[in-house]
Amino acid sequence: MRIALLGGTGDIGEGLALRFGRDTDHEVLVGSRDPERARDAVADYEDTLEDHGAEASIKGFVNEMVTDRADVVVLAVPPYHVGDTIESVADALDDDTILVTPAVAMKGDEGGMQFHPPSAGSTTELVAQRAPDGVPVVGAYHNLPAGPLADLEADIDYDTPVVGTDRDAVRTVVDLTNEIEGLRALEAGPLSNAAAIESLTALTITLTMHNDAQDLGVKWQE
Amino acid sequence: MRIALLGGTGDIGEGLALRFGRDTDHEVLVGSRDPERARDAVADYEDTLEDHGAEASIKGFVNEMVTDRADVVVLAVPPYHVGDTIESVADALDDDTILVTPAVAMKGDEGGMQFHPPSAGSTTELVAQRAPDGVPVVGAYHNLPAGPLADLEADIDYDTPVVGTDRDAVRTVVDLTNEIEGLRALEAGPLSNAAAIESLTALTITLTMHNDAQDLGVKWQE
Numbered sequence: 001m002r003i004a005l006l007g008g009t010g011d012i013g014e015g016l017a018l019r020f021g022r023d024t025d026h027e028v029l030v031g032s033r034d035p036e037r038a039r040d041a042v043a044d045y046e047d048t049l050e051d052h053g054a055e056a057s058i059k060g061f062v063n064e065m066v067t068d069r070a071d072v073v074v075l076a077v078p079p080y081h082v083g084d085t086i087e088s089v090a091d092a093l094d095d096d097t098i099l100v101t102p103a104v105a106m107k108g109d110e111g112g113m114q115f116h117p118p119s120a121g122s123t124t125e126l127v128a129q130r131a132p133d134g135v136p137v138v139g140a141y142h143n144l145p146a147g148p149l150a151d152l153e154a155d156i157d158y159d160t161p162v163v164g165t166d167r168d169a170v171r172t173v174v175d176l177t178n179e180i181e182g183l184r185a186l187e188a189g190p191l192s193n194a195a196a197i198e199s200l201t202a203l204t205i206t207l208t209m210h211n212d213a214q215d216l217g218v219k220w221q222e
Numbered sequence: 223m224r225i226a227l228l229g230g231t232g233d234i235g236e237g238l239a240l241r242f243g244r245d246t247d248h249e250v251l252v253g254s255r256d257p258e259r260a261r262d263a264v265a266d267y268e269d270t271l272e273d274h275g276a277e278a279s280i281k282g283f284v285n286e287m288v289t290d291r292a293d294v295v296v297l298a299v300p301p302y303h304v305g306d307t308i309e310s311v312a313d314a315l316d317d318d319t320i321l322v323t324p325a326v327a328m329k330g331d332e333g334g335m336q337f338h339p340p341s342a343g344s345t346t347e348l349v350a351q352r353a354p355d356g357v358p359v360v361g362a363y364h365n366l367p368a369g370p371l372a373d374l375e376a377d378i379d380y381d382t383p384v385v386g387t388d389r390d391a392v393r394t395v396v397d398l399t400n401e402i403e404g405l406r407a408l409e410a411g412p413l414s415n416a417a418a419i420e421s422l423t424a425l426t427i428t429l430t431m432h433n434d435a436q437d438l439g440v441k442w443q444e
Contacts, residue, residue, distance in 0.1 A: 109414075111411040111412040111414055111415060112410070112411040112412075112414075112415050114414065114415070114418075115417075115418060148444075157443065158443075161425065161429060186429050186432070186433050187429075187432040187433055188334070188425070188428055188429055188432060189333040189334040189428055189431075189432055190333040190334075192331075192333055192334075192336065193333060193334050193336070193425060193428050195337075195421065196336075196337060196421040196422065196424055196425035196428075197425060199417065199418040199421045199422070200418065200421070200422055200425065202418055203383065203410070203415065203418035203419060203422065204442060206410055206411055206415050206418075207383060207408050207409075207410055207442055209411075210408070210409040210410060210411055211408050211409055213442070213444060214444055215444055216442040216443065216444060217442070217443060217444075218440060218441070218442055219440070219441045219442075219443060220426060220429055220435070220438040220439070220440055220441075221379065221380075221438065221439060221441060222370075222435060222436055222437055222438060222439075
């Protein structure tokens with residue numbers, strides 16, 4: 001499969017590029033608004049992967065081009081860039097491309113970080129509103145701490161709930177995610193459950209602040 | 223310390239009574255609207271504790287009476303009974319009594335369970351609005367699955383975020399909770415963070431439904 005990471009030069013993009021690159025056979029495409037930044041990031045990721053003995057196929061291009069080639073497109077951009085990023089790649093999106101969003105809108109105060117949803121209810125639902133008709137939209141990777149994700153020395157052990165407009169698309173992303181060592185994807189139903197998942201990102205950062213912790217991630221267990 | 227569990231005959235009340243009874247030296251008071259139900263529950267809990275070799279001091283009375291005697295009062299009642307339960311014990315609450323709420327208002331649909339907050343923003347904040355002036359209010363135990371909590375055979379391993387109007391009260395509840403084997407309390411700041419914690423209860427039930435799981439609880443880890 002071909003996985004495009006739009007904004008793949010940012011922190012969550014870096015982590016997904018390295019983990020998909022090391023742990024799976026899928027082709028990873030790093031996108032950026034600036035093709036040179038995409039190429040620089042790819043060179044950097046390839047060096048890191050080589051240091052870890054992994055031969056990965058990563059390429060870097062401008063966002064539109066990686067979207068056009070991909071089966072799964074991850075919008076690894078800040079929440080306030082989600083709308084314009086979708087607009088810029090809309091022509092390259094169709095029913096066969098799964099659009100994945102990990103973005104969470106938050107704002108902080110002295111008490112911690114607070115979920116600050118757009119009027120759609122969640123950023124995941126905003127993405128679904130902005131995506132071209134028929135494009136399956138999936139929310140995933142919201143609660144993963146970017147630091148350990150991008151550090152291939154780190155043994156990670158996190159869960160990530162996955163919501164979506166379409167169950168087949170959810171399953172594809174769940175299966176893909178479970179190929180990454182130390183990640184477990186959990187089906188979480190329709191997009192109406194995204195607000196709770198995005199709230200959890202804010203709560204997790206709040207807990208990090210109040211408990212002298214670092215880079216907390218979440219696990220559900222029996 | 224004396225811990226009162228209002229509605230202590232219900233499922234979360236049962237779990238807290240048994241765990242505080244077995245794992246700590248604190249005195250547990252089980253409250254109910256009906257004193258006979260409280261006494262019956264206590265007899266039942268004492269049998270269970272005896273079966274597990276624990277000698278615990280548990281007493282059962284009507285809600286007003288256990289509140290009057292307690293240092294920490296847990297409102298282990300459904301969210302729609304929170305208001306009238308506080309009203310019924312208001313005269314017995316004062317600045318020296320910590321009022322703890324684990325209640326979460328939710329409603330379900332085919333997609334899962336959804337957080338359905340009162341206009342206060344969360345049930346925890348509703349409790350703070352209804353509590354007499356000066357009474358410290360703490361939110362805790364929202365995300366714990368009642369089944370394993372009440373099953374002393376179950377080796378539990380869950381986290382519970384704790385919010386509050388007052389940091390000393392939060393710390394008291396955190397310390398108290400950490401005395402229970404397999405529970406870790408995490409400070410989570412002011413009550414404004416309660417909505418995210420209560421959302422997480424709904425999300426956790428949703429994940430249970432969608433992943434053939436049972437009795438999921440949450441852990442945060444680095």
